[in-house]
Amino acid sequence: MELIGKIKDKAKKAWSIFLDFVFPRQCLSCQKEGEYVCSACFDKIELLEKFPCFLCHSGSYEEGICPHCRKISGIDRIIISCRYSDNLAGRMVESLKFSFLESLSEPLSQLLIKQIKKKDLKEFLRGGVIVPVPLAVKRLCERGFNQSELIAGNLALKLGCQVCSNLLKRNRETHQQALLSRQERMVNIKGAFSCEAANYPLKVILLDDVLTSGATLTEAAYALKKAGVKEVICLAVCHG
DSSP: OHHHHHHHHHHHHHHHHHHHHHSOOBOTTTOOBTSSSOHHHHHTOOOOOOOOOTTTOOSOOTTSSOHHHHHHHOOOEEEEEEEOTTSHHHHHHHHHHHSOOGGGHHHHHHHHHHHHHHTTOHHHHTTOEEEEOOOOHHHHHHHSSOHHHHHHHHHHHHHTOEEOTTSEEEOSOOOOGGGSOHHHHHHHHTTOEEEOOSSOOSEEEEEEEEESSSHHHHHHHHHHHHHTOSEEEEEEEEEO
């Protein structure tokens, strides 16, 4: 299995080099050649200043979640970097997921780091284990990677945290959340996750690329809390 993994990695690198030769990298915003997101355009991405409750959209809360939603969701804090719509950050997420530009996971993780530093939360997150939300098997096979897992790997290096990709397990296939209404999302994702580990960390940093209704993160947080995790902090690059 290890040999197969090495062969796959080499094939990916060779394919990436070939694509860069045939289709030179261009900034997704200004089309400048050289990289998918140039430093000038990256620096213009605006971080969210105010944190409403990202689940019910009420008020303004330093924790990104109101007391009521915290109680019923199992989520203790939500940290999000940027808005999704009409934003370079959203285009980066789309290009990572649908154009398979895996290298964009690095600048996306950097957006999270910028917000974490701005909110002075790096020390608060210390000691947490980063858990990427697992993809449905069908979508993982189609895409070849879990975008949240790629972002988590880059983020862990910057935060000095560990990544545990096998703590959460998808119990069943679900419909694509983006195509459903809020109520349909809650029903669709119900019971979709369970925990798979002998020992559970006390603090989990639950990571997804985008938070929309919050249904996926709420269901994942419920599974973690049920298993014995004491604190669940949700991170997402974008809110849309």
